[in-house]
Amino acid sequence: MNPSFKFLLALIISIELSLKTSLTTNLLVIIFAVVYLLTQKIKFKSLLFTLLTPLIAAFTIFATLYWFAPQPNLENALSLSSRIYVYTLTICCVSIKTTAEELARSLEQNFHLPxxxxxxxxxxxxxxxxxxxAVKQIRIAGMMRGVYLSFWSPVLYFKAILV
Structure with a gap:
């Protein structure tokens, strides 16, 4: 399938599901996306990483809407937290066999983007x-001078931006 049309399909699905709050629809899209990824022979480690990465965001939304809301609603909390997985998995389905270069060129040709x-x-x-x-090289150069630049160090990223 054409990369730009795959992207358009994922965008339409995402917009449709963002306007409609339905846990059943979200679960169906998640199941279809996982089945599609399995048919595309994605590595199990990659699939597991794709499913575990949005867990923090989904749990945060669930906890906020269910545990800390004045009127807790389990279905609403599950529906909104499952949207994170819908968005993640639909974009994963688009990007599984498509490179960024193919997508950019396809958007340029099919949708006439500049x-x-x-x-x-x-x-x-x-x-x-x-x-x-550049970040790795700057950290090594700093260590050679006896200066430790941690991951959070703004000096590290300022120097990287200058490079």
């Missing part, structure tokens, strides 16, 4: 590995 936008997105995505390398 080429500057497509190349800007690609540039932003391609700078991430270079930023990781």
């Amino acid at each position: 080429s500057k936008f497509a190349y800007g997105v690609l540039a932003a995505l391609n700078i991430i590995p270079q930023m990781k390398r």
Whole structure:
């Protein structure tokens, strides 16, 4: 399937489910997404990571709406917390066989987005590995001088931005 149309389908599903509060629909979309990911032969470790990553956000929404609300509603809390999984899994279904470059070029060709936008997105995505390398190099250089730059250090990221 065309990457831009897969993205459009995921966007339509997400908008539809954000307007309608239905736990049953959310669970059906989650089940279909997991089955689709299994048919695409996703690694079990990747699927487990995809299912565990949004757990903190889903639990936070559930706890806020059920335990700390003046009028707790279990179905509403479950419905809104399951949306996190719907959004995560639908985007995972789109991105499982699609690279960022394919998606950007497809959006440019099919939806006539400006080429500057497509190349800007690609540039932003391609700078991430270079930023990781720069942060690692700056940390090593700091350690050689006897300065420990922790993960939270603003000096580390300021220097990385300058690079």
